[in-house]
Amino acid sequence: MSVLKIARMGHPVLGLVAEPVADPADPSVHRLVADMIETLDDIGGLGLAAPQVHVSRRLVIFHVPGEDTEKGPLTVLINPEIEPLGDDKEMGWEGCLSVPGLRGDVPRYTRIRYRGVTLDGSTIDREAEGHHARVVQHECDHLDGVLYPQRMTDLSRLVFDSEMRRFLIADEERERAAVESVTEDAAE
């Protein structure tokens, strides 16, 4: 196994529509996944798509986030398909190993259904919401040559990691003000 080099924004491989994986049971696919898992463990991200390691195939790995947004169990998803459940979208902060040092506030579908196969050929068919749905949408976008800044609707919210804190504080204050105004309305 080996830690693979990550393609950065601007590398052509990140802009391609990736090819389906013909045979998930192929030993080369298993080797690729083992290397991707080692790479993700080494860098410490939530997910990784094959094009990010210069392999233009429809394969992603990601941790299913727990309720406390800590890393949950790892899913290997091959030839995935995503179907939004409803039109609702929500904003949320994302980072990407291919866009190092930056964070962006990105709209994503709140609820999705996603399907694909895993390494042993068995089918994955899940519904996801919130952070889980966000991670899957982010990773699968890589398979269509899309990076999260391309999904953003307000580029003033594309910021350096080191400046994130002030945005989170501002968001929290806005939320608190909204809750307080709801409480006041209820009290009237």
Ligand code: NI
């Ligand atoms: Ni990414």
